Amino acid sequence: MNERLWNILLDSFPKLLGYGIRVTVPLTILSFSLALVIAVIVALIQYAQVKVLRQLCRFYIWIIRGTPLLVQLYIVFFGLPSLGIRLDAFPAAVLVFGFNEGAYMAETMRGALESVSRGQMEAGYCVGLNYVQVMAHVVLPQAFRTAFPALSNSMISMLKETSMAATITVMEMFRQAQVINGRVYESLGLYCEVAVIYLLFCTLLTWLQRACEKRLARNGGVRA
Amino acid sequence: MMLDIRDVKKEFDCQEVLRGISLQVEKGDVVAILGPSGSGKTTLLRCLNFLERADSGQIIFDGEKFDLHAASKADIARVRKKTAFVFQNYNLFLNKTVLQNVTLGLTVGARMKKQQAREIAVEALTRVGMADRLNSYPSQLSGGQQQRVAIARALATRPEIIYFDEPTSALDPELIGEVLSVMRQLAQDGMTMLVVTHEMDFARNVSNKVLFMADGAAVECGPSREFFEHPREERSRDFIRSILAARQ
Numbered sequence: 001m002n003e004r005l006w007n008i009l010l011d012s013f014p015k016l017l018g019y020g021i022r023v024t025v026p027l028t029i030l031s032f033s034l035a036l037v038i039a040v041i042v043a044l045i046q047y048a049q050v051k052v053l054r055q056l057c058r059f060y061i062w063i064i065r066g067t068p069l070l071v072q073l074y075i076v077f078f079g080l081p082s083l084g085i086r087l088d089a090f091p092a093a094v095l096v097f098g099f100n101e102g103a104y105m106a107e108t109m110r111g112a113l114e115s116v117s118r119g120q121m122e123a124g125y126c127v128g129l130n131y132v133q134v135m136a137h138v139v140l141p142q143a144f145r146t147a148f149p150a151l152s153n154s155m156i157s158m159l160k161e162t163s164m165a166a167t168i169t170v171m172e173m174f175r176q177a178q179v180i181n182g183r184v185y186e187s188l189g190l191y192c193e194v195a196v197i198y199l200l201f202c203t204l205l206t207w208l209q210r211a212c213e214k215r216l217a218r219n220g221g222v223r224a
Numbered sequence: 225m226m227l228d229i230r231d232v233k234k235e236f237d238c239q240e241v242l243r244g245i246s247l248q249v250e251k252g253d254v255v256a257i258l259g260p261s262g263s264g265k266t267t268l269l270r271c272l273n274f275l276e277r278a279d280s281g282q283i284i285f286d287g288e289k290f291d292l293h294a295a296s297k298a299d300i301a302r303v304r305k306k307t308a309f310v311f312q313n314y315n316l317f318l319n320k321t322v323l324q325n326v327t328l329g330l331t332v333g334a335r336m337k338k339q340q341a342r343e344i345a346v347e348a349l350t351r352v353g354m355a356d357r358l359n360s361y362p363s364q365l366s367g368g369q370q371q372r373v374a375i376a377r378a379l380a381t382r383p384e385i386i387y388f389d390e391p392t393s394a395l396d397p398e399l400i401g402e403v404l405s406v407m408r409q410l411a412q413d414g415m416t417m418l419v420v421t422h423e424m425d426f427a428r429n430v431s432n433k434v435l436f437m438a439d440g441a442a443v444e445c446g447p448s449r450e451f452f453e454h455p456r457e458e459r460s461r462d463f464i465r466s467i468l469a470a471r472q
Contacts, residue, residue: 119315120317123309124317127308127328127377128304133332133333142319
């Protein structure tokens with residue numbers, strides 16, 4: 001490796017890492033939180049079989065899962081302004097990532113809710129809890145435990161997908177790599193470097209996931 | 225009379241599971257509900273607690289009438305407050321410790337103070353011999369221990385009657401005894417109980433009444449001793465004979 005490339009990589013590393021920490025990570029956390037809220041609501045509506053809303057949820061999932069994330073980003077950021085809906089790039093990205101991953105996570109949560117035995121609900125009723133109380137204290141906590149590995153998966157894919165926000169002008173880590181590359185023309189080196197930083201973030205998330213799962217297992221495990 | 229069950233009917237997919245069951249329960253009664261499997265015993269119990277909606281029938285609980293088909297949410301809550309249910313497969317809350325399993329209905333359902341709920345729970349768990357496992361999770365307990373915790377959970381809500389749905393049927397043979405002895409103790413303490421069971425010794429020696437069901441109908445209902453020593457109906461005699469034969 002020649003000295004020029006080496007210097008470029010050394011120079012750009014803290015810069016890229018900085019964008020990763022200041023933009024990519026918050027973008028992921030915000031989008032994931034939004035996705036989680038959507039997923040839980042959509043899953044609960046389907047679990048409780050609320051009539052009209054249930055159809056609406058299926059429709060939402062159908063649309064989101066059936067269209068590419070990139071296209072969704074373009075529609076919201078470049079398309080909606082012609083209807084007078086103008087969003088800044090960052091909130092637009094949060095919205096699209098949140099609603100996109102939310103559709104997949106809703107299915108994860110629905111499956112997890114349905115895997116909680118019917119008897120848990122009945123036992124809750126019999127000790128005097130109402131529907132909301134049983135859901136909040138018994139069924140949802142168990143569903144979260146079951147869904148945890150799959151939800152972690154979603155978070156890891158989301159972290160990587162935030163690189164697509166570069167296409168709608170969000171100045172995040174990957175966009176920054178493109179900008180630097182525009183100046184120095186070291187595509188291979190720079191894009192590999194940014195890949196390594198994504199890998200680093202994902203590795204951290206994997207560790208976090210493992211630690212949380214250990215904790216969950218200590219608190220009684222999922223199944224008897 | 226504490227509980228008057230009148231003419232409970234239930235169909236599943238056009239199959240009559242309960243063909244009009246009636247039963248009178250006095251305070252302190254221990255009623256064993258016997259019968260071959262598929263006779264509707266469990267369904268009857270579940271209908272009484274609205275876990276299953278009966279097609280028709282009433283219960284009169286402490287002089288208050290409830291319609292088993294058309295009861296309102298508030299009525300259902302009132303009935304459930306007076307009753308407790310012990311399931312065949314325990315149904316302990318898997319994400320809660322032993323103590324939390326017993327207190328949840330009190331603190332969340334009945335909005336009791338934590339400290340008070342804890343005292344009631346420990347007392348109930350002491351009665352079933354599980355007070356030394358307060359912080360264990362259900363997955364760390366044997367079936368017999370789980371069922372005893374489930375009984376403590378039922379007791380803690382201070383019910384007027386406890387429904388037991390085959391409480392020992394899911395247990396390994398060597399664990400049945402510990403659950404039955406807890407139930408025997410409850411009976412001696414005067415708890416009113418409705419017990420769907422296949423344990424003939426319990427039915428004979430602990431319960432004071434037997435309801436014998438077959439094909440969704442009440443075939444015979446009377447004092448336990450009479451049922452076992454002088455069964456009136458042919459089907460009762462066949463049933464008792466087959467049970468005795470199976471044991472030899």
